[in-house]
Every structure is written in structure tokens, then in C-alpha cells.
Amino acid sequence: MPACYLPHPAATACPLPLYGSRVPAGFPSPADDYLEGQLDLNRYLIDDSAACFMVRVSGDSMQGAGILDGDLLVINRSLAARHGHIVLAVVEGDFTVKRLHQQGGRTALLPDNPAYPPIDIGPGQELHIWGVVSACVRRLLP
Numbered sequence: 001m002p003a004c005y006l007p008h009p010a011a012t013a014c015p016l017p018l019y020g021s022r023v024p025a026g027f028p029s030p031a032d033d034y035l036e037g038q039l040d041l042n043r044y045l046i047d048d049s050a051a052c053f054m055v056r057v058s059g060d061s062m063q064g065a066g067i068l069d070g071d072l073l074v075i076n077r078s079l080a081a082r083h084g085h086i087v088l089a090v091v092e093g094d095f096t097v098k099r100l101h102q103q104g105g106r107t108a109l110l111p112d113n114p115a116y117p118p119i120d121i122g123p124g125q126e127l128h129i130w131g132v133v134s135a136c137v138r139r140l141l142p
Contacts, residue, residue, distance in 0.1 A: 015040045045135040051078035055088060062086065062097055064112030071138045073097065075131035086133040091119055092126050097133065
């Protein structure tokens with residue numbers, strides 16, 4: 001699986017203006033003219049640049065989690081994967097992005113799309129967690 005690597009930590013930051021008022025996604029309301037500060041997307045999305053990398057999603061098995069085909073995911077290798085986390089995993093040599101399920105002695109990787117079955121991890125089956133998905137990035141325009 002090819003990875004899209006993050007810029008070097010010494011790369012030039014590109015802080016953007018961040019306005020303090022929230023913008024409703026329902027009915028329109030008057031906007032404030034209050035500028036909260038600046039937001040550098042690298043710092044916002046990446047907690048530990050040495051432990052993070054990005055991958056591009058292929059498929060729709062995680063659409064219920066808001067992860068769509070073509071999205072970029074930030075994978076954080078420094079986070080311990082826990083029950084309920086969305087993870088980048090390798091099962092029997094194949095990469096997949098799924099929700100980690102660990103309860104009652106059962107380990108499974110669950111899709112967030114009812115069209116796909118869970119991946120139950122049986123005894124002796126090879127499972128490696130490469131990292132926890134910490135962010136999802138999507139462009140709305142080409």
C-alpha cells in the first residue's frame with residue numbers, strides 16, 4: 001500500500017485565519033467578525049510527526065464513520081490501539097482500515113458499512129495493527 005508521507009517538520013508552515021464563531025450547517029445566522037487566531041493544519045492534524053504517516057483510502061467499508069473512497073487518513077503509530085478505535089491493520093498480509101473490536105476474548109475488525117462482513121481474527125491468524133487513524137482529510141473540489 002503506497003503511503004503519502006507528511007512534510008518534513010522543518011517545512012514552511014502555512015497558518016490560515018481561524019474565526020472564533022462556529023458556522024451553522026443548518027439555518028443561516030449573522031457571522032461574527034471575530035478572528036480567533038491562526039491555524040496550521042499540520043499542527044492541528046498531527047500530534048507526533050515522527051510517528052505519523054498518511055494513506056489514501058480505497059473503498060467504502062468505513063463510510064458510516066465518515067471515511068470515504070479517496071480520503072487521506074493520518075495514521076498515528078504512537079497511539080495504543082484500543083477497542084473502538086479505527087485502525088490501519090494488516091490481516092494475513094492484506095491492509096485494511098476497520099474499527100477494532102476486542103471484547104469477551106473476541107478480536108475482530110468491523111466495517112462501518114452493513115454491506116461488508118466483520119473480519120473475525122481466529123487463533124493463529126496473523127494480525128498487525130500499524131496504527132490508529134487520528135484524522136481524515138477530504139478535498140471537496142479538485
